[in-house]
Amino acid sequence: MDTTFSASELERFRHDGYLVAPGMASTATCDAMLAVTQDHLRREVQPVEYEAEVGYAGAPASLDAPGGRTVRRLRSAYQRDDVFRQWAEDPRIVGRLRQCFGEPVCLTLAHHNCVMTKHPHFGTATGWHRDIRYWRFTRPDLVTVWLALGDERADNGGLLVIPGSHRLDISREQLDELDFLRPDVAANQALFAQGRAVELKRGDVLFFHSGLFHAARRNDSEVVKTSVVFAYRGESNAPVTGTRSAAAGDVELG
Numbered sequence: 001m002d003t004t005f006s007a008s009e010l011e012r013f014r015h016d017g018y019l020v021a022p023g024m025a026s027t028a029t030c031d032a033m034l035a036v037t038q039d040h041l042r043r044e045v046q047p048v049e050y051e052a053e054v055g056y057a058g059a060p061a062s063l064d065a066p067g068g069r070t071v072r073r074l075r076s077a078y079q080r081d082d083v084f085r086q087w088a089e090d091p092r093i094v095g096r097l098r099q100c101f102g103e104p105v106c107l108t109l110a111h112h113n114c115v116m117t118k119h120p121h122f123g124t125a126t127g128w129h130r131d132i133r134y135w136r137f138t139r140p141d142l143v144t145v146w147l148a149l150g151d152e153r154a155d156n157g158g159l160l161v162i163p164g165s166h167r168l169d170i171s172r173e174q175l176d177e178l179d180f181l182r183p184d185v186a187a188n189q190a191l192f193a194q195g196r197a198v199e200l201k202r203g204d205v206l207f208f209h210s211g212l213f214h215a216a217r218r219n220d221s222e223v224v225k226t227s228v229v230f231a232y233r234g235e236s237n238a239p240v241t242g243t244r245s246a247a248a249g250d251v252e253l254g
């Protein structure tokens with residue numbers, strides 16, 4: 001079992017802020033996760049975040065509006081089912097993250113820790129942002145691990161990234177009040193032009209730095225896009241006491 005990035009992969013991750021590890025999850029694992037996801041979607045097993053609660057442009061106005069109960073995230077994936085817990089703790093993920101952080105790894109339960117579902121019709125687009133924008137840790141240096149349970153492309157709402165943008169200094173004026181890159185700022189137009197789609201096949205895993213700007217479009221296919229997403233930190237990078245980042249605890253993975 002390969003539990004490490006090669007030296008050139010690690011170098012690419014550090015430079016670009018993201019890296020795809022193809023085929024890390026087996027078909028059986030993906031099937032098992034999809035079965036739990038579909039069951040929990042059907043039964044609306046809480047905690048769930050609905051599109052109406054995300055509040056992005058084009059989202060249903062309320063839970064009672066058409067499409068209002070479209071699920072955006074099945075929250076607390078780690079606590080939901082063993083199949084997600086085992087994935088979150090997979091030694092192939094932990095070993096790679098230990099290389100990235102240069103120290104033992106902790107899973108943060110406060111952020112991501114979810115199954116993201118992007119539905120046709122009511123699933124909304126997400127503007128360019130850094131995950132770290134509303135996370136509070138000693139250093140802005142976490143890694144998100146995104147597993148595709150089905151193929152992901154720009155046209156079904158797959159992620160777009162700006163390579164190397166985790167290393168950029170961004171001025172306050174470039175961001176709106178929710179810390180999304182403002183489309184009306186010229187400097188941002190140049191950044192958007194560097195955006196590229198990350199194509200994932202079922203079972204592929206995208207590792208990306210919490211400072212990497214990313215975005216996603218609507219899902220213009222007829223199939224729900226499903227991704228399992230966890231966030232990790234190095235053990236010395238503690239959440240700031242009293243913030244949401246510290247509220248849900250974490251799991252020491254060694």
Ligand SMILES: O=C(O)CCC(=O)C(=O)O
Nearest residue numbers: 124125126131214215216
């Ligand atoms: O699936 C999307 O629309 C983007 C999700 C995302 O980037 C996030 O939740 O941080």
